[in-house]
Amino acid sequence: MRVGIASDHGGFVLKEQIATLLRDAAYEVVDFGAPHPSPGDDYPDYVIPLARAVATGKVDRGIALCGSGVGASICANKVAGVRAGLIHDVFSAHQGVEDDDMNVFTLGGQVIGPALAWELIQMFLKARFSGAIRHQRRVDKVSALEIQPVTE
Secondary structure, eight states, X not given: OEEEEEEOGGGHHHHHHHHHHXXXXXXXXXXXXXXXXXXXXXXXXXXXXXXXXXXTTSSSEEEEEESSSHHHHHHHTTSTTXXXXXXXXXXXXHHHHHHXXXXXXXXXXXXXXXXXXXXXXXXXXXXXXXXXXXHHHHHHHHHHTTTSOOOO
């Protein structure tokens, strides 16, 4: 499985730790940056290329980090075809994939430690979308929003 990973300075240390663990677990890792921690960087510069790679199938899943994970989640979800979730708990790590077909996992590098982050990411990567009719119906409704014009 090809896994993309990206972060700004707020998630850089955890990104590096997770990337090493992914490689050790035989995942192919595509690192979208940041290449080094820099307090002046901006998460969209790294998260948007990652999200586009997920949406186009260049990577199978994505992991995006910033300080809180909130900005990375908001940013990734602006790319059509991306279903990103901010995850800091065990249940949501797999349920987001199984029920909602989540393809980008976001987390806060300043919020969660490496051991729990790794446990959650493993659950995310092993989970599969159920394809249940009710779940597919919901995913289709959300996906339809990406092509609808905003009206009042």
